[in-house]
Amino acid sequence: MSFLVKCRHYGVCGGCQLQHLPYREQVELKVSRLEKLFGFEPHEVYESPRRFYYRNRMDYVVGPGHVVGLKERGKWWRYVDLEECLLMSREADLAKNVFREFIKAEGLEPWDAKAQRGFVRYLVIREGKFTGERMCTVVTFKPMEEGDYRALFSKFLELLEEKGIEVTSLYWGLNPYVTDVSYSFETRLIHGAPLIRERLLGNTYLIGVNSFFQSNPYTAELLVKKAVELLEPDGGKVYDLYCGVGTFSVEIGKHSKVVCVDSESEAIELLRENMRLNDVEGYEALNVKVERLRKLDTDKVLLDPPRSGLHPKAVRLLARSKPKTVVYVSCNPKTQKRDITMLSRAGYKLEHLIFIDQFPQTEHMETIALLRQ
Numbered sequence: 001m002s003f004l005v006k007c008r009h010y011g012v013c014g015g016c017q018l019q020h021l022p023y024r025e026q027v028e029l030k031v032s033r034l035e036k037l038f039g040f041e042p043h044e045v046y047e048s049p050r051r052f053y054y055r056n057r058m059d060y061v062v063g064p065g066h067v068v069g070l071k072e073r074g075k076w077w078r079y080v081d082l083e084e085c086l087l088m089s090r091e092a093d094l095a096k097n098v099f100r101e102f103i104k105a106e107g108l109e110p111w112d113a114k115a116q117r118g119f120v121r122y123l124v125i126r127e128g129k130f131t132g133e134r135m136c137t138v139v140t141f142k143p144m145e146e147g148d149y150r151a152l153f154s155k156f157l158e159l160l161e162e163k164g165i166e167v168t169s170l171y172w173g174l175n176p177y178v179t180d181v182s183y184s185f186e187t188r189l190i191h192g193a194p195l196i197r198e199r200l201l202g203n204t205y206l207i208g209v210n211s212f213f214q215s216n217p218y219t220a221e222l223l224v225k226k227a228v229e230l231l232e233p234d235g236g237k238v239y240d241l242y243c244g245v246g247t248f249s250v251e252i253g254k255h256s257k258v259v260c261v262d263s264e265s266e267a268i269e270l271l272r273e274n275m276r277l278n279d280v281e282g283y284e285a286l287n288v289k290v291e292r293l294r295k296l297d298t299d300k301v302l303l304d305p306p307r308s309g310l311h312p313k314a315v316r317l318l319a320r321s322k323p324k325t326v327v328y329v330s331c332n333p334k335t336q337k338r339d340i341t342m343l344s345r346a347g348y349k350l351e352h353l354i355f356i357d358q359f360p361q362t363e364h365m366e367t368i369a370l371l372r373q
Contacts, residue, residue, distance in 0.1 A: 005019050005020055006019065006052070006086055007019060007084065007085070007086050008083070008084065009069075009080055009082055009083075009084070009085075011073075012072055012073065012080055013069070013070050013071075013072065013073065013080040013082065013085075014070055014071045014072055014073040014074065014075075014080075015070045015085065015087060015362070016087070016361040016362055017073075017361075017362055017363045018360075018361055018362060018363060019361045023047070023051050023360060026357075026360065026361070027045065027047055027357055030355065030357065030363075030365050031045055031355060033333075033365070034333060034353070034355055034365065034367065037333055037334065037337050038333075038337060038350070038353060040353075042353045042354055042355040042367070043352050043353055043354065044226070044352075044353075044354040044355070045354075045355050045357075046219070046222055046354070046355070046356045046357065047357050048216060048218060048219050048356075048357045048358065048359075048360045049218050049219070050216075050218045050360070051360040051361065052086040052087065052360070052361070053086060053087070053088060053089050053090070054087065054129075054216045054217075054218055054219075054360065055087045055088045055215050055216060056088075056126060056127050056128070056129055056198070056213065056215055056216070056217055057088075057124070057125070057126045057127070057213070057215055058085065058087065058088045058092055058096075058124070058125050059122055059123075059124050059182040060082070060096050060099075060122060060123045060124070060125070061079055061111075061121070061122055061182075062103070062110045062111055062118075062120045062121055062122060062123065063078075063079035063110055063111065063112070063113070064110055064112050065081070065110070066100060066103055066104045066110050067079045067080070067081040067100075067110065068081065068082070068096055068097075068099055068100040068103075068123060069081050069082030069085075069096075070082060070085070076113070076180065077113050077114050081100075082096065083097065086361075087361065088125065088127070089127060091127075091134070091165050091166075092125045092127065092134075094163055094165055095123075095125060095136060095160060095163075095165050095167075096123060096125070098156070098159050098160055098163055098165070099123045099138075099156065101159075102155065102156045102159055103120055106152065106155070108120050111141060113180055116178045117141075118141060119140055119141055119142055120138065120139075120140055120141075121139045121140060121141055121175060121182070122137075122138075122139035122175075122182040123136065123137070123138055123139075124136070124137040124139060124173075124182050124184075124209075125137075126196060126207060127196075128196050128197050128198040128199070128207070128217075129198065129217040129218065130198060130199040130200075130217060131196070131197045131198060131199060132166075133168040133169075133193075133196040133197055133198075134165075134166060134167050134168050134169075134196065135167075135168060135169040135170075135171070135196045135207075135209070136160075136167055136169070136170050136171070137170075137171040137172070137173045137184060137187070137209050138153055138156065138170075138171070138172055138173065139173040139174070139175050139182055139184055140172070140173070140174060140175070141174075141175065141176060142174075142176070143174055143176065143186075144172070146188070149172045149188065149190070150188075150190055153170065153172055153190050154190060154191070156170070157170050157190070157191050167191065167192060168192050168193050168196050169189065169191070169192040169193050169194065169195070169196055170189075170190045170191040170192060171184070171187050171188065171189055171190060171209055172187070172188045172190055173185075173186065173187045173188075173209060174186040174187070183210055184209050184210060187209050194208070195207060195208055195270075198213065198217060200217060200220055200221045200224060200247070201221050201224060201225060201251060203250045203251065203274075203278045204274070204277050204278060205245060205246070205247065205250070205274050205277075206245065206270050206273050206274055206277065207245065207270070208245075208266055208270055210264075210266055211244070211245050211266065211267060211270055212244045212245070212264075212267065213244070213245060213247065214247060214358070215358065215359070216358040216359065219356050219357065219358045219366070220247070220358070222356055223329065223356050223358070223366065223368070224247060224248055224251050225251075226354055226356070226368055227248060227302060227327050227329055227368050228248065228251050228252055228255075228302075230325075230327045230352065230354075230368065230370045231252065231300055231302050231325065231327045232300070232325070233252050233255035233256035233258075233300065234255070234256065235255065235256055235257075236256055236257070236298070236299065236300065237256065237257050237258075237259060237297065237298045237300075238252050238256045238257070238258045238259070238298060238300045238301070238302065239258070239259045239261065239296050239298050239300070239301045239302070239303075239323075240252060240258050240259070240260050240261065240302050240303075241261050241290045241301060241302070241303040241304075241305070241314070242261070242262060242290060242303055242304050242305045242306070243260040243261055243262045243267070243271060243304075244262060244264075244267050244271070244304070245267055245270040245271050245274055246260060246270070246271040246274040246275060247304075248302055248304065248329075249271060249274075249275070249280075249283065250274055250275065250278045250280055252302065253275060253278075253280035253281075253282060253283050254280065256282070256300075257282040257283065257284075258280075258282070258283045258284075259283070259284045259286065259298070260283055260284065260285045260286065261286045261288060261290055261293065262286075262287065263287070263288065263289040263290070264287075265287050268285050268286075268287040271285055272285055289311075290303075290305075290310075290311065290314045290317070291311040291312075291313035291314045291317065292313075293317055294317075295317070295320065295321050296317065296318070296321035296323055297321075298321075298323055299323050299324040299325060300323060300324070300325045300327075301318065301321075301323045301325070301326045301327070302326075302327045302329070303326070303327070303328055303329070304329040304330070305330070305335075307331055307332040307335065308332075308335060309330070309332060309335030309336060309338060309339050310335075310339045315339060315342045315343060318343060318346070318348075319343065319345075319346035322346070322347075322373060323373075324372060324373045325370070325371070325372055326343070326348065326370075326371040326372075327368065327369070327370055327371075328340070328368070328369040328370075328371060329366075329367075329368050330366070330367050330368075330369070331358070331364060331365070331366050333365055333367050336367060336369060340369060340371065343371060347373050348371040348372065348373060349371065349372055349373075350369055350370070350371055351370045351371065351372050352369070352370035353367060353368070353369050353370075354367060354368040354369075355367050356368070
């Protein structure tokens with residue numbers, strides 16, 4: 001094991017894969033992988049200004065023996081009991097450790113993924129890196145009466161406050177399904193504000209329990225800036241597909257009318273609030289799956305799909321709508337390349353590729369591709 005490794009859990013924990021390499025070598029490795037995938041090196045490469053403590057969200061899984069941490073590398077059913085994690089913040093680390101002692105003291109049954117039984121499943125912590133706000137969500141498998149969960153998790157809040165950890169929002173979330181995800185299908189606010197805020201490029205964004213938001217705010221500012229520059233909004237209509245809470249839409253809306261499309265109703269509600277907060281008026285919000293749209297009446301499209309990439313119907317939507325400019329933001333270059341190959345059959349050419357290292361210490365990559373007809 002290299003002396004460069006800082007985390008005592010590295011090698012067992014599945015959270016990081018590249019900590020044994022100096023940061024410059026991590027970036028070079030990712031660039032070489034992109035070159036192999038696309039056939040050329042990215043035209044622009046940007047390093048993260050922060051190599052540790054950059055993430056704004058961690059989903060700490062709870063497992064047998066009151067383990068609170070992350071999954072072992074390659075073993076979905078086994079967990080690493082993390083005393084420290086260098087990806088989010090020291091405060092999140094401390095909150096996680098306080099939570100472990102809390103569930104032990106209260107005798108709360110941890111979730112067993114193999115047996116598919118238990119009570120406490122996840123502790124999800126979100127932070128606004130540029131606002132200092134923090135949201136904690138305790139996700140359980142079984143429902144509780146209102147008085148019970150308020151009394152129980154208020155004790156957790158008291159323990160956090162005793163340690164000097166400020167919490168803007170504390171939620172209880174319910175996930176009564178055996179699927180191993182941290183999503184809260186029902187939520188109840190126990191303490192504080194219903195939402196936390198983050199700031200990017202001078203814009204303010206509201207973020208909720210289940211909202212998707214770029215996980216590294218320090219590079220997300222550059223991601224938004226570069227994507228909008230490639231899009232070149234000029235006053236005409238622009239589509240922002242898979243818009244989420246409006247990370248790109250807010251900035252696009254300063255220059256053009258933007259049609260914001262997302263299938264998540266919570267995301268669309270927050271998008272409207274974020275547009276209002278940032279005085280963006282020229283927009284339309286569509287709460288619908290992208291693949292259900294019939295046509296895109298525009299020459300400019302920005303899209304940021306999930307890791308799985310574009311649905312085949314979404315590829316066909318772009319192919320028949322023929323917008324002249326498509327800016328494709330992706331956290332999975334393999335599915336991005338797959339989709340670009342399909343779009344090339346409709347006359348699109350990949351003209352520019354940007355790599356931004358949003359995920360230091362890990363193998364994950366974020367890219368922006370500019371496609372033109």
